[in-house]
Amino acid sequence: MDTIPRRARIEDVAREAGVARSTAALALRDSPRLRAETRAAVHAAATRLHYVYDRSAAQMRSGKSYTIGLLVCEITNPFYAELTAGVEAALDAAGYVTIMANTAESTVRQRRMLERFREQPVDGLIWMPAAGTPASLVDELDAWGVPHATLGRGFRRGAHAGCDNRAGMVLATRHLVALGHRRIAFLGGSAKSSVSVGRLAGYGAAMAEAELAPQHLTCRTDIGEASAIGAALPKDGPTALVCFNDSVAFGAMLGLMRAGRRPGQDVAVTGFDDIRESAAWTPALTTVRTAPAEMGMAAARVLLARIADPAAPPCREILAPQLIIRESCGAVP
Incomplete structure (x- = not known):
């Protein structure tokens, strides 16, 4: 009857390399206390024997x-x-x-x-x-x-x-106000978390500072859902969208374009996070960098x-x- 081959142990590695067990253990941990030649010899022996480090045993020893x-x-x-x-x-x-x-x-x-x-x-x-x-x-x-x-x-x-989510959304909203927008809606942020609370608070603070009425268009962080809202925006609706994050902004811009409207010209759009795709999007996305x-x-x-x-x-x-x-x-x- 075939038997399962015994798994190589550290004692086998030490014997193969011609060193003490304690030396083999130190070499396998790449201890600087040993010469490079000794460490190399022990690693070569471990490779020949197909030795696999027993992490569970090491965990029991070190905690x-x-x-x-x-x-x-x-x-x-x-x-x-x-x-x-x-x-x-x-x-x-x-x-x-x-x-x-x-x-x-x-x-x-x-x-x-x-x-x-x-x-x-x-x-x-x-x-x-x-x-x-x-x-x-x-x-x-x-x-x-x-x-x-x-x-x-x-x-x-x-x-x-x-990230300071409140401060970031204040930056984005103030920028849109400075560009002359007065109907600025917040898009996204349907999930209740510290991030959505902070970003909504920043938007609300900047709108109150400019004495403008806030408008919250809720949606999940989903490009398709944001696209549907962007496509359905009325012509006399918001002239700018400050979006919960970049994915929501991508969806909003796709929806606007599907409705024959140009992001950045007919409706301004900002995102939040500055993920890698933001600079490569068309048009390139204005956003808040959180790194x-x-x-x-x-x-x-x-x-x-x-x-x-x-x-x-x-x-x-x-x-x-x-x-x-x-x-x-x-x-x-």
Whole structure:
């Protein structure tokens, strides 16, 4: 009867390389305490024997898995792809592997994924709260003893990295007012989160400052849904749309063009986030830059600080937004 071949152990690697077991262990961890020739000999022996590092055993010895859970809320949104890339780059440089899961804006699925991360167990957690998440979940995660930080969306307490959404929307709305627009509508922001609350507050503050009446056209972050609203805008309706994010702005411009109206000329449009496609869109999108990759790196820094010293006050990094003016608002020919 065929038998399953025994998996090579570190003792086998040490014997093959002609070194002590402790030396083989140090070499496989690339310890600088050993000569380069010794490390190379041990790695060559491990390759010949098809040795696979036993991470579960190492975790039992050190108490660390060197993995971080990353929980996103809308994986299909290009903004979150850039955000995730920033998180992974920073954590990889620090020696951690990222395990990602998507809640799809479901608090039920979010709960399930958080519990799975806890069971792994991960050394830390970066999460973007799904719409409707209660602030009490922060206390529960604290009680679990898992270092964690929120990213993009967050609460008034706890480790966090994000953008000043209110200030960013004030910039965009004031710019449209300065261009002479008086009928400016906010498009999007149907999901209730700290981001939508902040952006709506910024829009409302700028409109009140200009003594203009606000108008909120709700829709999900969905290009098709935003396109339908853009196509149905009446000719005597808003002359400018300040959109919740770039995806909503893309949809609005497609709808306007389908209705025979020119974004940037007949109706001004601004976005929020400045994802990569914004500059390449036609017309190029005026938007608020939040630097998602940098925000992701900031979240990694905040979490790593939490892991290093759980007793210290939680760090919070809030990135300043920047208005990027392009053709879609009509200010650039």
